Amino acid sequence: MPLIPLEDTFADVINKAQRGYGISDEELSTRAAIPLSALTALKSGKADVADLRRVARHLQLDPDALEKLALNSVYPRAPHIPRGFAMFNTRDEAMTVNNYLVWDAKSREAAIIDTGTEPGDLLDLIAAEHLRVKFILLTHTHSDHIAALAPIATSTGASVWASEREPVDYPGARTFSENAYFHLGNLAIKALSTWGHSPGLTTFYVQGLSYPLALCGDSLFSCSIGGSPTHFREQVKNTRARIFSLPKDSLIGPGHGPLTSLAFERINNPFFARPAAKPKIVAEDTDKPTPKS
Template identity: 60%
Template sequence: MPRIPIEDNFDDVINKTQRGLRISDEDLAARAEITADQLAAVKSGTPLYGVIRRVARHLNLSPDALEVLAKKAWYPEQPVLPRGFAMFNTAYEDMTVNAYLVWDTRTRQAAAFDTGSDCQAMLDVLRDERLDLHYVFLTHTHGDHIADLERLAAAAPRAEVWASEREPVEHPDARTFKENAQFHLGEIAIKTLYTWGHSPGQSSFYITGLSWPLAIVGDSIFSCSMGGSPSHFGNQLHHNKEKLMTLPKDTIIAPGHGPLTTVAQEKKYNPFFAR
């Protein structure tokens, strides 16, 4: 798979944080002791590093991590799950979106997580690996993540479609789970975590039984950023800190956009969590 770019630039992080905290440009410029023109410049992507650091402090972001992101000086070391895991990156409008398969190599029981814009590659892996798709889990129901849900469901009619009880789902046979629900695929355990804010029922799935612990997080977290929310930003940030950043440091984070990463790497390089 080609190298997947980091989802957000430094100005995306600044803009979504400012919107989420509902701080006006005038207020932020005054707090950071910068001019309106300087703020406008960094918000439009001009890498004025001194200004970026001042703004970061007043948005409760890590100045060091935000500067590294602005310099494009770091990319997450890609973790490897040698078996029982596949990642799919498909184009959707002007971006790409991730979906995943996880399976038990002994029983061949599998679960899909979202569909992306095109599930054909996922169907190919199911066929080639002779997998039995038991579950389709939805991190949330924004269009880019479930664009091919009906085709996947039709191709595996026995697979159960599951989403959070908080998330609106239009699929007629969808079932809903509560937080900390447990599912199993042979020796693989899947635990649901409510990490909402970006959407009403945005959920993550903590998976054990593979070579490394794995968290499939949808738009809760991206490498160097997180999902935005103009109305529930504080909830999103709180859930990320309390439920995802407290997972074991070697946990692989599989986000809805951008490359794979780990809890340890995000604690060092994500402006929302680095200190």
């Protein structure tokens, strides 16, 4: 699979945060002490680092992480999972969307997380690996994430599951509650509520593969986050509480953009990175006796 571009540019991040926190251009310009014309330039993608750093602080963004994003100097390099995991990236008009397949290597039991827009490659891999798909698990029900639900469900015969806060309109679909578990042989999948972008947005935390894996839909992107015009603060809060509390070696499978890792996002995601702690300066003990020459 070719490299998948980051979902959001630095300008997207600024616009998303400003819209989510409900701050007008005039207010943000005043707070950051930059001309309105400079803010307009930033939001259109013209990176002035000094202005960018001033604006970041008033949008609860980490200035260093936002600057790296603006300079195109970051891209995640997640470790490879040798078996039991596959990522698919399908086109949805001008953008792309991700979906995933996880399976237990011994029992060949599998689960699909979201469907993307094209079922072909997914169904081919299921056949090639002789998998028995038990569950189709939906992170949320936005159209790009469930576009291929009907042909995939028909082909696999798997049960379809969505959050009780966001049921899917599909015959026979079932709902799960927060912290529900799904089992595939030795794999365990836990449903974590990371709502905000949508009412029932769920992160599926998979244990039993080479690395812990969080398949999070639009809860988190590499170097960004899913937006919401009405519940953005909740999205940030729930993502921080449920995803950033996972083991530090966890991999992150977002709904858009490249596969990433929790360790990478802790440093490079403007919404969640925090400045490195400054080393403590230990004062010299002036009471020590002066060595004799």
